[in-house]
Amino acid sequence: MKNRIRIERAILNITQAELAERVQVSRQTINAIEAGKYSPTLALGMKIAAQFEKTVNEIFELEEED
Amino acid sequence: MKNRIRIERAILNITQAELAERVQVSRQTINAIEAGKYSPTLALGMKIAAQFEKTVNEIFELEEED
DNA sequence: ATAAAATGTAAATTAAATTTTACATTTATT
DNA sequence: AATAAATGTAAAATTTAATTTACATTTTAT
Structure with missing residues (x-):
């Protein structure tokens, strides 16, 4: 499961x-x-995701192993 | 956590x-x-959500107790 | 360069999701 | 009406998420 939390936190x-x-x-x-x-x-x-005012799919991405 | 799974399954x-x-x-x-x-x-x-070709936020909705 | 703040990590425990097995009830089919 | 298919449910076991405590490392601020 990949995610953009670090980036959104930085913003x-x-x-x-x-x-x-x-x-x-x-x-x-x-x-x-x-x-x-x-x-x-x-x-x-x-x-x-809500904290960043984004949808779940904008923050998280499924990977093969999930 | 509310959801629209039943509806989307029906579709x-x-x-x-x-x-x-x-x-x-x-x-x-x-x-x-x-x-x-x-x-x-x-x-x-x-x-x-992917099975229904929808985003997570279109299928699931947070409630107070979550 | 030093101190403080933030992040990384790990082990032990607790809480919650998921499986398995099994059966009861409801809904659809013939 | 009878049968099959689908759904509801429940207890016990297993797996995984999340907490707690504690400390090490890295990054930021002074």
Whole structure:
């Protein structure tokens, strides 16, 4: 699962910790998702996309292994 | 988490079992997600939306409790 | 160059998604 | 009306997401 979280965070100029707080998860969870370590739940993915005022499909992209 | 899976299945005229097979999960998983019992992983949500040739945000909608 | 902030990571635990098996109920077909 | 197909559901087991704590490394600010 590829994603544009790092880029969108840079645009908003917020840290992983700040994003984590906004979507109510731990900083490590944001770090892991941003690094593509696993697929978040759909609810979390939608909340993250909403923070960036983008759709899920604009932020996340499926890969073969998913 | 609300969703339009039932409607989109009707449009495609496919069963829960058929959808399950297409996205490689069990029929019970599709049944539970369609009934809104829990939030699927983002990867699964994206695969389901892709089957209907729609974006995730067109198929799923966040609710307060999510 | 130093200190502070941010990010990366890892192990152990908890919470939640998904599978499997199995059966009951509802809906469609003949 | 009878049969088959589809859907609903439930418990137990497994897998995966997410938390917590803790520390190491990298980046940014002074």
